[in-house]
Amino acid sequence: MDSITQPVTPDFSSTSFIYFDLDDTLIDHKKAQDRAMVDVWTQYPLLQKVEPLVFASEYAASNHRLWEAYRNNEVSQHELRRLRLEETFNRLNISSLDWREVDKVYMDCYSRHWDWIPEAREAFIRISEHYPVGIMTNGFTFVQKKKFEHFSLNRYTRHLIISEEAGHLKPDTRIFDFAAEKAGCRPGELLYVGDSYSSDVTGGARSGWKTAWFNRSGLNPEPNLADFAFSDYGQLLGSLQKTMQSEAR
Ligand SMILES: [Mg+2]
Incomplete structure (x- = not known):
């Protein structure tokens, strides 16, 4: 049809x-995710070598790909949460950020933007x-x-x-x-x-x-x-x- x-x-x-x-x-969800990523960007000067929306869309691309892998049982939930941030940091050549800390900041910000x-x-x-x-x-x-x-x-x-x-x-x-x-x-x-x-x-x-x-x-x-x-x-x-x-x- x-x-x-x-x-x-x-x-x-x-x-x-x-x-x-x-x-x-x-x-x-998408708006809350994008806004939370801009909040994360604001809190970490290391991320500010790119524009906030570039950072948010790099993250969204990794997240999307890794959700497919999670759906296919190729990664665990823990790996998904780690890799979606680590991959984004790697693409920006940032090695000194702790993904756990950023993940926590992101989750807090994400829930504040729910609508x-x-x-x-x-x-x-x-x-x-x-x-x-x-x-x-x-x-x-x-x-x-x-x-x-x-x-x-x-x-x-x-x-x-x-x-x-x-x-x-x-x-x-x-x-x-x-x-x-x-x-x-x-x-x-x-x-x-x-x-x-x-x-x-x-x-x-x-x-x-x-x-x-x-x-x-x-x-x-x-x-x-x-x-x-x-x-x-x-x-x-x-x-x-x-x-x-x-x-x-
Ligand atoms: Mg949906």
Whole structure:
């Protein structure tokens, strides 16, 4: 199915449970990461041989590559946290910084910049009033649990699923199966809302779930496995409106 044949109003009438991705779907992880890296840059004059955004994007590139390796069980969580900083320092020819210290500063700064994606909070709460909802996220348990607490997510959700606890990372279908079992639903009754085509749409579609892709960058994969794509939350609410109205009490 390509984007031209994608239905304008998808059929979500069989949906009885909705899981959301967390980072960059509900919470603006990328902005928090970039801002935290600029804070780190400000605290360490050694890093200031390059512009702050260059430093932040060098880190983001290493982090992205190492997350792939972590997903494939090629590095541990500890190695990921060490290597994403050490690689960045090496590229800048800096050998005298202790990655553990910088990692701690980064984690503190990162959590201070957490914020919702625009309109996501209102839409998420509204959807949670009509459907049972959950969160399913790839991430470190100690970080994601702090986010759940910070944003009071357990107030709205039935299940909070973290890859580290489930033992598999998206797009592995086993984490989708695990989430389906928790929800007590068949795959066709589940909708997954997420921003990553490779993790969320591919994993969801392979698991037999419906998917709503938060495609903020206007990507156009071929084929496009998403049942629905949206770039602002009003569109997602619109796609569910018919079902939400018929369920209104
Ligand atoms: Mg995401």
